[in-house]
Amino acid sequence: MKLKGKLILLTGASGGIGQAIARRLAAQGARLILVGRSTQQLNALARELHVLVNEGFVLQADITSRSGRDTIRTALLALQEPLDALINCAGVNLFGLLEDNDPEAIEQLINTNVTATILLTQLALPFLNKDSGRIVNIGSSFGGLGYPGFSAYCASKFALRGFSEALRRELSDSQIQVAHLAPRATNTNLNSDAVYAMNRELGTAMDEPEVVAAQVEFMLSAKRMHDRNIGWPERLFLRINSLFPRVIDNALRSQLPIIRRHAQPVSASATADNNISIHLS
Ligand SMILES: NC(=O)c1ccc[n+]([C@@H]2O[C@H](COP(=O)([O-])OP(=O)(O)OC[C@H]3O[C@@H](n4cnc5c(N)ncnc54)[C@H](OP(=O)(O)O)[C@@H]3O)[C@@H](O)[C@H]2O)c1
Structure with a gap:
C-alpha cells in the first residue's frame, strides 16, 4: 500500500513508539x-507534523472509556x-x-491492552476501506514468551496476539488485512528505572522507538502484511519457547534471583516492558 494520502488512525500517538510511528508515516x-x-503531547506532535488539531485529526480520548471511544467514532463519522x-x-x-501487583493496576492493564483494543477495533471495522483496509x-515479544515479573502484561500481550490471529483468519475472505507486530524492549517511558537497571544487569539491549516505526512502515507498505517479531535473539527464543518451553523455563530459572531483586516494590509506579535476554547455557 502506498502511504501517501492514506488516512491512518493511530492510538498511543502521545507515547514513545506512537510518536515515532507518527513521524515516520507523516514523512511518507x-x-x-x-x-x-495527553493533550499536551498530542498537540505538540500535531504542531510538528502539521496535523489539523481542530478538524478531527487529534483526538484526546481514553480508549478504556465508552465516552473516549465515542469521541473516536464521532470523528470517524464526521470525516466521511x-x-x-x-x-x-x-x-x-x-x-x-x-503477589505485589496492585489489583486495580492489573484491571487497568487488561482493560487497556485487551478489552479497549478489541472494542476499538470492532468500532473501527465498518470505517475501514473494504478494498484495502489494514489493522x-x-x-510485544512478551506476547509469545512468558517472563517473570510481567505476568499480567504477558497475559495481555498473549491475548492480543490471539486476537490478531483470530481476526486475521475471520477476515481472510475479505480484502482487510490484520497483522501483529511484536517489538522487543524499546527505549520509552513504558520502562521504569527498575527495568532499565535489570536490563543492564542481564546484559539485554533496548531498541529505539524508530526501529519499531520502521517496521510499521514496512508492514503497511508491503502488498501483503505478515506478523513480525523484532530482534535477534528474541526470534530464536520465541521459537524455542514454542517448541521446547522447558529449555526456556530452565534458562529463566537461573535469572530469577536478579529479576526478583529488581521487581521489589520500591515504587507503585514501576511499570515497564522488557526485551528477552536469556542465557541458555
Ligand atoms: N517500550 C517497550 O519496551 C515496548 C516493548 C514491546 C511492546 N511495546 C508496546 O508498544 C506500545 C506503545 O508503548 P510505548 O513504549 O510507546 O509506551 P508509552 O511511551 O508509555 O506510550 C503508551 C501510549 O499508550 C497510550 N495509552 C495508555 N493508556 C491509554 C488509554 N487508556 N487511552 C488512550 N491511550 C492510552 C498513552 O497515552 P497517554 O500518554 O497520552 O496517556 C501513550 O500514548 C504498547 O502497546 C506497548 O505494550 C512497548
Missing part, C-alpha cells in the same frame, strides 16, 4: 488521526471517508511480582 505523506490521553489503516499502539505495563496491532 500519510494523513494521521492521532489518539492519546474510509480509513486506510488502524494501528493499535496504546498500551500500559506493570512490572513486579504478581496493525502492536504486541
Whole structure:
C-alpha cells in the first residue's frame, strides 16, 4: 500500500513508539488521526507534523472509556471517508511480582491492552476501506514468551496476539488485512528505572522507538502484511519457547534471583516492558 494520502488512525500517538510511528508515516505523506490521553503531547506532535488539531485529526480520548471511544467514532463519522489503516499502539505495563501487583493496576492493564483494543477495533471495522483496509496491532515479544515479573502484561500481550490471529483468519475472505507486530524492549517511558537497571544487569539491549516505526512502515507498505517479531535473539527464543518451553523455563530459572531483586516494590509506579535476554547455557 502506498502511504501517501492514506488516512491512518493511530492510538498511543502521545507515547514513545506512537510518536515515532507518527513521524515516520507523516514523512511518507500519510494523513494521521492521532489518539492519546495527553493533550499536551498530542498537540505538540500535531504542531510538528502539521496535523489539523481542530478538524478531527487529534483526538484526546481514553480508549478504556465508552465516552473516549465515542469521541473516536464521532470523528470517524464526521470525516466521511474510509480509513486506510488502524494501528493499535496504546498500551500500559506493570512490572513486579504478581503477589505485589496492585489489583486495580492489573484491571487497568487488561482493560487497556485487551478489552479497549478489541472494542476499538470492532468500532473501527465498518470505517475501514473494504478494498484495502489494514489493522496493525502492536504486541510485544512478551506476547509469545512468558517472563517473570510481567505476568499480567504477558497475559495481555498473549491475548492480543490471539486476537490478531483470530481476526486475521475471520477476515481472510475479505480484502482487510490484520497483522501483529511484536517489538522487543524499546527505549520509552513504558520502562521504569527498575527495568532499565535489570536490563543492564542481564546484559539485554533496548531498541529505539524508530526501529519499531520502521517496521510499521514496512508492514503497511508491503502488498501483503505478515506478523513480525523484532530482534535477534528474541526470534530464536520465541521459537524455542514454542517448541521446547522447558529449555526456556530452565534458562529463566537461573535469572530469577536478579529479576526478583529488581521487581521489589520500591515504587507503585514501576511499570515497564522488557526485551528477552536469556542465557541458555
Ligand atoms: N517500550 C517497550 O519496551 C515496548 C516493548 C514491546 C511492546 N511495546 C508496546 O508498544 C506500545 C506503545 O508503548 P510505548 O513504549 O510507546 O509506551 P508509552 O511511551 O508509555 O506510550 C503508551 C501510549 O499508550 C497510550 N495509552 C495508555 N493508556 C491509554 C488509554 N487508556 N487511552 C488512550 N491511550 C492510552 C498513552 O497515552 P497517554 O500518554 O497520552 O496517556 C501513550 O500514548 C504498547 O502497546 C506497548 O505494550 C512497548
